Amino acid sequence: MTMDFLVGGLPRGGTTITADLFNFHPSAFCLAQESQILPLCAGLGDIEPVAPQHLQTVRDFVRRQIDHVLRVSAGHNVARGELAAAQAEKMGVKIKRPQRLVFDEARVNRLTDSIVAVFAQGLYGEKLLTQCMGELRNEIKQSVSAEFIGEKSPSNVLSIARFGLLGAKAAVIMKREPYAFMRSMRQVDTGNDNLNAAFRKPVWEMIGLYRVYAGAIASLTPSETLIVGDYYSDLIDAPASLAERMFRAVGLSLNLEAIAAAAARVRPQTMGPSWESFTPAEQALIWCLTEDARASLGYDAAYFGEKSQFNKPDVSSYDVDSNRVHVLSGLHPTGQSDNLWLQEEGWLAVESRPECKTVILRFWANFPHSVLPPGEFATIEAFGFDETGEKLLGSCTLGGAKHTATIPVALDDLAPLLENSSGAVRMLILRPSHSFRPVNLPASDGIGVGFVRVSAMMLPPTFEGSAQQSSLAANS
Numbered sequence: 001m002t003m004d005f006l007v008g009g010l011p012r013g014g015t016t017i018t019a020d021l022f023n024f025h026p027s028a029f030c031l032a033q034e035s036q037i038l039p040l041c042a043g044l045g046d047i048e049p050v051a052p053q054h055l056q057t058v059r060d061f062v063r064r065q066i067d068h069v070l071r072v073s074a075g076h077n078v079a080r081g082e083l084a085a086a087q088a089e090k091m092g093v094k095i096k097r098p099q100r101l102v103f104d105e106a107r108v109n110r111l112t113d114s115i116v117a118v119f120a121q122g123l124y125g126e127k128l129l130t131q132c133m134g135e136l137r138n139e140i141k142q143s144v145s146a147e148f149i150g151e152k153s154p155s156n157v158l159s160i161a162r163f164g165l166l167g168a169k170a171a172v173i174m175k176r177e178p179y180a181f182m183r184s185m186r187q188v189d190t191g192n193d194n195l196n197a198a199f200r201k202p203v204w205e206m207i208g209l210y211r212v213y214a215g216a217i218a219s220l221t222p223s224e225t226l227i228v229g230d231y232y233s234d235l236i237d238a239p240a241s242l243a244e245r246m247f248r249a250v251g252l253s254l255n256l257e258a259i260a261a262a263a264a265r266v267r268p269q270t271m272g273p274s275w276e277s278f279t280p281a282e283q284a285l286i287w288c289l290t291e292d293a294r295a296s297l298g299y300d301a302a303y304f305g306e307k308s309q310f311n312k313p314d315v316s317s318y319d320v321d322s323n324r325v326h327v328l329s330g331l332h333p334t335g336q337s338d339n340l341w342l343q344e345e346g347w348l349a350v351e352s353r354p355e356c357k358t359v360i361l362r363f364w365a366n367f368p369h370s371v372l373p374p375g376e377f378a379t380i381e382a383f384g385f386d387e388t389g390e391k392l393l394g395s396c397t398l399g400g401a402k403h404t405a406t407i408p409v410a411l412d413d414l415a416p417l418l419e420n421s422s423g424a425v426r427m428l429i430l431r432p433s434h435s436f437r438p439v440n441l442p443a444s445d446g447i448g449v450g451f452v453r454v455s456a457m458m459l460p461p462t463f464e465g466s467a468q469q470s471s472l473a474a475n476s
Contacts, residue, residue, distance in 0.1 A: 002134040002167035004148040005030070005250045008156030009174030010213050012184035014232045018174055019152035021243045021262040025252050029146035031101060031136075033073065034153035038166075040065050041115070041132045042159055045124040058119050063112040070103040070111075101143055111139045126163040133166055148250055154213070161216035170249035173217055176232040177299040178290045179274035179283075182206045186277065203282050204349035204418075204425055207289045214293035231298070239266035273310065284313035285418050285425070347427045348382075352411045358464045361407040361430075365398040380405075383429040384413045393428065408464075 005022070007030060009015045019032035044050060044058055103111070114135040123131060137149045150168075160171055185206055201209070220227055228249045234242050240263035247254065275283050294300065304310045350359055363380055377399035384393045393413055396405035409428065416424030 001137060002130050003137050003150055004028075004169050005150035006156045006160065006165070006168050006171045007150060007152035007174070008160060008171060009154055010157075010176055010181050010210070011154045012181055012188060013154065013176040014174045014235045015152050015154050017266060018172055018235060018242075018246075019150070020265060021239070021246060022148075022150060022250075024243075024262040024265065025148075025247060025255055025258040027146055027252055027255075028148040028150065028247075028250065029101075029140065029144045030150040030152055031140060032152055033100065034069065035136055035151060036065055036069050036153055036155065037115070037132055037136055037151075038129060038153065038159040039155040041119075041129055042162070045119060045128045047124065049122040049124050050119050052120070055116060055120055059112060059116045062115050063108065066103070066111055067108045070101075071105070071108055101140060107139060111135065114139070126166065129159060129163055130166045148252060150250070157213055157216045157220075161219045169251055170228055170246075171220075172228045172230065172246050172249070173220065174230060174232055174235070175217065175297045177274065177297075177303070178207070178210045178286055178294050179278065180232070181210060182286065183274045183277040202349075202351070203278070203285060204289075204351075204427075207286060208349070210290055211293045214290070214297055218293075218296040235266060236268065239263040275310065280313060281418050284315045284317075287313045288315050346430060348430055349425055349427050350414075352414075352416075352424050352426055356464070357411060359409050359411060360464060361394075361409065363396060363398060363405050363407075365403055379433040380407070381431045382407050382409055383431060384409070385415065390429070 007015055007019045007022075009018075015034075016032050019030040022028045022030040023032065040062065044061060050058055115132050118128060118131045118135065133151070136151065140149050156171070157173060160166070160173075165171055182203065185201060217229075220229075228245055230242055230245075240259050243259045243262040244254070247259070275286075278286065301312070304312070348361075352359065361382060365378070377397040379395055379397050381395040382393045383390045385391060391413065393409045394407040396407050398405055411426060414426035414428055416426050418425040
């Protein structure tokens, strides 16, 4: 038995409060604090079984994730919610507290062992994820009496799009327009500085995140019996109607008391236009680079045209075709970001300060010999643009014994798309010769058999103060 329902969408897109609506129904429980088990297990067992010698590594990954999100973070969220409810009650406002589930050490270890046992069976892909979610459901069922069990996570959208519903009766997918999503990301305050750091992203990173999620939602099946597609505005404007549709999709009884209680949980919001939080240059960049993505979700020019206060940004200086753009998120030119797996051709956004003359793109790879035969190499090319069109700025080869490489790029070859207080945002295309897949495990001769995909990682770009320094760094 897997999950009965899943809730997914964008971060800051209403997924938590949507998940909580289910918790007002006496027959349902939704793990609203999210486990992240779907994306974690998908990354570890996407296209092939995990070799036995890597099971300990899998266990370390899985336990660390479960402990962090279902014990440490969940405990923080419950404590914060209890404090807010207590403060409200002192002011004479009674708040119905949604049911929460916080794992203890024993439950963390038990769930970890059960999920690793699934990996040990040699399962991967959809079968792996379906059974892993079933193990999570069984663990939840030991603590709650509800008949219908679900889980929410913004990243569920990606897993659902790649593998299907994983046996669930329904998935509730929340949609939100890009300006509102990015404004919420900027303004979020969880009360925890460590958690807030995850939301403090530059505009071009949030654009990349929005495009990835919009693409995943657009690829979902249109069957209304399986997918309940709703906009964030439906949650705010008509929560009772949304709750009723959600309950029906999952097969829950029509409980009017639960619907009324769920609707009362949603507080009306009075906020100014979402785009006013951005500079005119940022508005234009978001408009250009999300055009096809937001249109696929119903947020086209006509949607914004209905907003009487919205004036289409001046995009005359932004020569970008959004249908060709895949902004790679997760990269900071300061070098302080997480590493990013290069999975497909895409645009890389870099921020350059006036004193920076050259950016050195650093790549790392660990190629199983069974994927790249002796003498075969993978290449990565970097392209920019000038008045004549695309321009090759540099390339590197990886394979055999060569596991690292760099491509120095002169920033003068890249025209700025966005000028801001810290410098200019410039974009270039990275074009790999192979399809690169994310692999979190050490490579071996047994990984990748039968696939023409290789594992590679792009390290954060390193900026050099002068072209001469960059040349020396590249040669070294």
